[in-house]
Amino acid sequence: xxxxxxxxxxxxxxxxxxxxxxxxxxxxxxxxxxxxxxxxxxxxxxxxxxxxxxxxxxxxxxxxxxxxxxxxxxxxxxxxxxxxxxxxxxxxxxxxxxxxxxxxxxxxxxxxxxxxxxxxxxxxxxxxxxxxxxxxxxxxxxxxxxxxxxxxxxxxxxxxxxxxxxxxxxxxxxxxxxxxxxxxxxxxxxxxxxxxxxxxxxxxxxxxxxxxxxxxxxxxxxxxxxxxxxxxxxxxxxxxxxxxxxxxxxxxxxxxxxxxxxxxxxxxxxxxxxxxxxxxxxxxxxxxxxxxxxxxxxxxxxxxxxxxxxxxxxxxxxxxxxxxxxxxxxxxxxxxxxxxxxxxxxxxxxxxxxxxxxxxxxxxxxxxxxxxxxxxxxxxxxxxxxxxxxxxxxxxxxxxxxxxxxxxxxxxxxxxxxxxxxxxxxxxxxxxxxxxxxxxxxxxxxxxxxxxxxxxxxxxxxxxxxxxxxxxxxxxxxxxxxxxxxxxxxxxxxxxxxxxxx
Amino acid sequence: xxxxxxxxxxxxxxxxxxxxxxxxxxxxxxxxxxxxxxxxxxxxxxxxxxxxxxxxxxxxxxxxxxxxxxxxxxxxxxxxxxxxxxxxxxxxxxxxxxxxxxxxxxxxxxxxxxxxxxxxxxxxxxxxxxxxxxxxxxxxxxxxxxxxxxxxxxxxxxxxxxxxxxxxxxxxxxxxxxxxxxxxxxxxxxxxxxxxxxxxxxxxxxxxxxxxxxxxxxxxxxxxxxxxxxxxxxxxxxxxxxxxxxxxxxxxxxxxxxxxxxxxxxxxxxxxxxxxxxxxxxxxxxxxxxxxxxxxxxxxxxxxxxxxxxxxxxxxxxxxxxxxxxxxxxxxxxxxxxxxxxxxxxxxxxxxxxxxxxxxxx
Numbered sequence: 001x002x003x004x005x006x007x008x009x010x011x012x013x014x015x016x017x018x019x020x021x022x023x024x025x026x027x028x029x030x031x032x033x034x035x036x037x038x039x040x041x042x043x044x045x046x047x048x049x050x051x052x053x054x055x056x057x058x059x060x061x062x063x064x065x066x067x068x069x070x071x072x073x074x075x076x077x078x079x080x081x082x083x084x085x086x087x088x089x090x091x092x093x094x095x096x097x098x099x100x101x102x103x104x105x106x107x108x109x110x111x112x113x114x115x116x117x118x119x120x121x122x123x124x125x126x127x128x129x130x131x132x133x134x135x136x137x138x139x140x141x142x143x144x145x146x147x148x149x150x151x152x153x154x155x156x157x158x159x160x161x162x163x164x165x166x167x168x169x170x171x172x173x174x175x176x177x178x179x180x181x182x183x184x185x186x187x188x189x190x191x192x193x194x195x196x197x198x199x200x201x202x203x204x205x206x207x208x209x210x211x212x213x214x215x216x217x218x219x220x221x222x223x224x225x226x227x228x229x230x231x232x233x234x235x236x237x238x239x240x241x242x243x244x245x246x247x248x249x250x251x252x253x254x255x256x257x258x259x260x261x262x263x264x265x266x267x268x269x270x271x272x273x274x275x276x277x278x279x280x281x282x283x284x285x286x287x288x289x290x291x292x293x294x295x296x297x298x299x300x301x302x303x304x305x306x307x308x309x310x311x312x313x314x315x316x317x318x319x320x321x322x323x324x325x326x327x328x329x330x331x332x333x334x335x336x337x338x339x340x341x342x343x344x345x346x347x348x349x350x351x352x353x354x355x356x357x358x359x360x361x362x363x364x365x366x367x368x369x370x371x372x373x374x375x376x377x378x379x380x381x382x383x384x385x386x387x388x389x390x391x392x393x394x395x396x397x398x399x400x401x402x403x404x405x406x407x408x409x410x411x412x413x414x415x416x417x418x419x420x421x422x423x424x425x426x427x428x429x430x431x432x433x434x435x436x437x438x439x440x441x442x443x444x445x446x447x448x449x450x451x452x453x454x455x456x457x458x459x460x461x462x463x464x465x466x467x468x469x470x471x472x473x474x475x476x477x478x479x480x481x482x483x484x485x486x487x488x489x490x491x492x493x494x495x496x497x498x499x500x501x502x
Numbered sequence: 503x504x505x506x507x508x509x510x511x512x513x514x515x516x517x518x519x520x521x522x523x524x525x526x527x528x529x530x531x532x533x534x535x536x537x538x539x540x541x542x543x544x545x546x547x548x549x550x551x552x553x554x555x556x557x558x559x560x561x562x563x564x565x566x567x568x569x570x571x572x573x574x575x576x577x578x579x580x581x582x583x584x585x586x587x588x589x590x591x592x593x594x595x596x597x598x599x600x601x602x603x604x605x606x607x608x609x610x611x612x613x614x615x616x617x618x619x620x621x622x623x624x625x626x627x628x629x630x631x632x633x634x635x636x637x638x639x640x641x642x643x644x645x646x647x648x649x650x651x652x653x654x655x656x657x658x659x660x661x662x663x664x665x666x667x668x669x670x671x672x673x674x675x676x677x678x679x680x681x682x683x684x685x686x687x688x689x690x691x692x693x694x695x696x697x698x699x700x701x702x703x704x705x706x707x708x709x710x711x712x713x714x715x716x717x718x719x720x721x722x723x724x725x726x727x728x729x730x731x732x733x734x735x736x737x738x739x740x741x742x743x744x745x746x747x748x749x750x751x752x753x754x755x756x757x758x759x760x761x762x763x764x765x766x767x768x769x770x771x772x773x774x775x776x777x778x779x780x781x782x783x784x785x786x787x788x789x790x791x792x793x794x795x796x797x798x799x800x801x802x803x804x805x806x807x808x809x810x811x812x813x814x815x816x817x818x819x820x821x822x823x824x825x826x827x828x829x830x831x832x833x834x835x836x837x838x839x840x841x842x843x844x845x846x847x848x849x850x851x852x853x854x855x856x857x858x859x860x861x862x863x864x
Contacts, residue, residue, distance in 0.1 A: 308740055329743030338741070345741050348734045359731065359742045362724060370723045 085156030235494030575817025591764020592790025610787025616762020641762015705771025
């Protein structure tokens with residue numbers, strides 16, 4: 001089994017055009033016939049590394065060898081020709097084509113002269129060999145996600161992939177489907193395929209892989225034989241860091257409960273349950289942190305609380321009053337504020353600071369006959385600029401000309417100036433520089449000290465550990481635990497984020 | 503300081519404040535304005551150049567044709583203004599929905615409907631103002647139908663609009679021939695009496711009034727604000743608690759209504775009646791697409807664009823008369839110019855779309 005090295009990536013660096021450093025000298029080796037886990041938090045560089053191997057993006061520096069040969073891919077087609085296949089989290093199938101047509105299409109991309117019969121023959125052979133059942137005549141959009149994923153895998157196999165990269169393949173699957181996938185992967189291994197398995201779920205990594213490489217902040221922490229480590233070791237490798245509590249804060253003076261959620265169940269955009277029975281109480285004068293790897297139901301939870309997403313079951317109370325049936329605009333008026341994770345959602349980039357400020361302050365600037373009082377909106381906008389120290393040429397500057405940090409300040413500031421009691425803040429410092437990050441974090445603490453209640457949802461461990469008075473870890477739509485940040489060790493956090501209860 | 507003194511001063515101050523704000527916004531968006539101006543000028547030049555080459559190939563002297571086009575197209579301001587009224591409104595009928603993210607090419611039939619209801623109501627009540635209101639309602643209902651099918655049934659508005667354009671076309675010919683024939687002139691429908699007709703200048707200013715009201719609705723009320731947000735970023739609208747569906751319905755109600763109002767204005771101010779081949783109204787809605795693009799989807803820009811376009815149409819008729827060029831030639835010239843003017847805009851919309859797609863990925 002410990003065969004030749006089929007993939008050797010040496011000293012890979014990747015700096016994106018916007019200056020973000022994703023990889024800082026990664027060495028990564030995969031042996032023939034193994035299932036190799038690639039483990040790490042958000043932003044550790046897992047997906048970037050694999051997109052480089054798949055030829056989708058080019059490394060800034062570094063050398064890649066596939067099957068012993070030095071390669072420089074211009075695009076995925078080069079990688080496919082070398083026998084590399086990739087299954088993304090979001091599938092690349094044509095929804096309105098049948099399975100058969102999709103498979104034929106993928107064969108055409110490597111062999112334009114192939115016939116449908118040839119494609120079907122290959123599919124038959126693969127199905128026989130792998131025992132993967134796929135309904136050939138169905139439209140892809142009619143199939144459950146798990147089956148679509150199988151089609152996606154077969155699609156790579158008929159192009160004769162020898163190395164299969166799976167990007168968080170279980171994130172869209174039910175437990176039963178996951179088990180089926182694992183059985184298939186084991187069969188692939190017997191057939192001699194090599195599999196690279198990207199994940200942040202510790203138990204899965206432990207269960208299915210032969211070796212694991214752990215990435216953290218663009219660097220390799222280490223590569224280990226899976227049977228020589230336990231999940232605790234993996235958790236430690238994944239999250240280990242020096243935590244500096246550089247923000248001093250007074251002890252929280254907790255008041256009454258302002259926002260309460262009772263047994264919330266919420267669906268995601270695909271209709272799959274993303275929040276599976278979360279209850280929480282948010283008190284005046286505290287920051288309640290929710291840590292977790294992105295995509296574990298954080299967005300759906302925040303949107304349900306804000307009134308943007310429908311609640312399947314459960315109740316939401318604001319000031320003890322049931323607001324489950326209220327619209328977002330009404331909730332905002334009753335003292336709730338929501339700062340979304342993405343500035344693309346929170347801001348309209350073509351509009352200026354005044355127009356963007358009016359977005360959630362609209363009820364404050366409306367006069368008789370539904371006329372907008374733009375001079376009032378301007379004065380609110382200038383208050384945002386003044387209080388949040390936004391650097392902008394003028395109030396009428398389109399928001400797209402502002403730096404990310406200043407955009408974020410506008411998005412946070414326009415909520416602050418309308419003095420709500422409850423803030424739901426999602427990834428407030430994502431992609432910001434050090435100074436802006438520091439400023440936003442201090443602002444959150446100041447709000448807490450002023451007696452606001454803050455729900456801080458963040459996948460940045462430093463952030464939640466530094467700011468939270470209480471901290472919950474979310475995994476697959478449920479809280480793994482709730483406690484004070486001091487009660488968590490890094491290892492424990494890593495385990496909880498990876499879905500291992502402690 | 504007494505109130506009597508401070509009132510004019512306050513008015514003065516607010517005017518100064520407004521002008522300052524405007525200058526400020528020009529200063530900041532200087533680059534955007536400059537780019538737009540350069541685009542328009544280049545596109546105009548390209549359009550006339552390409553159309554000129556077409557003329558040369560066809561054996562006409564472009565200089566001669568252009569001189570006729572501009573000499574006669576813009577020589578009679580009153581008529582020019584009245585002819586631009588309907589174009590101004592159909593321009594808005596295209597541009598207002600665009601701001602909400604809807605592609606309304608049904609301005610043509612919305613104009614027909616408004617012209618019909620306007621004619622019928624004005625004729626039978628003897629009141630042109632009721633006729634204009636009826637025109638708005640007729641167009642709005644037709645536009646709302648398209649929006650409702652899109653919002654509640656997910657049917658693409660372009661398909662619906664194309665089909666409804668022809669539905670309205672034949673329906674109206676049928677109605678004119680069957681129910682509204684003119685007793686004295688067989689090729690016309692019932693006619694608004696001469697003494698009831700609006701003057702050319704009132705027709706123009708009533709259209710401008712429509713555009714200004716549209717401008718205020720779009721940029722100074724929450725309805726327009728929510729609509730523009732939904733058009734630029736539906737997800738942001740949802741985040742802010744606005745309903746993007748309402749925005750679509752409102753935009754088509756307003757756009758369709760204005761097209762209908764334009765149709766009624768055209769009948770009551772210019773044409774006085776339908777003819778049985780619909781030649782008085784045919785094409786005014788489609789031309790509105792060009793007017794909207796030329797006016798950069800802004801109500802005030804559209805006022806100027808419609809006058810420019812109306813001049814080209816009028817001048818084109820004189821070109822036919824004086825040079826013997828076929829009538830389609832002037833349409834061709836107009837088409838080329840409008841395409842040239844619209845391309846940079848369409849190009850930028852495409853670029854925006856592509857960057858959005860790129861950035862949307864992980």
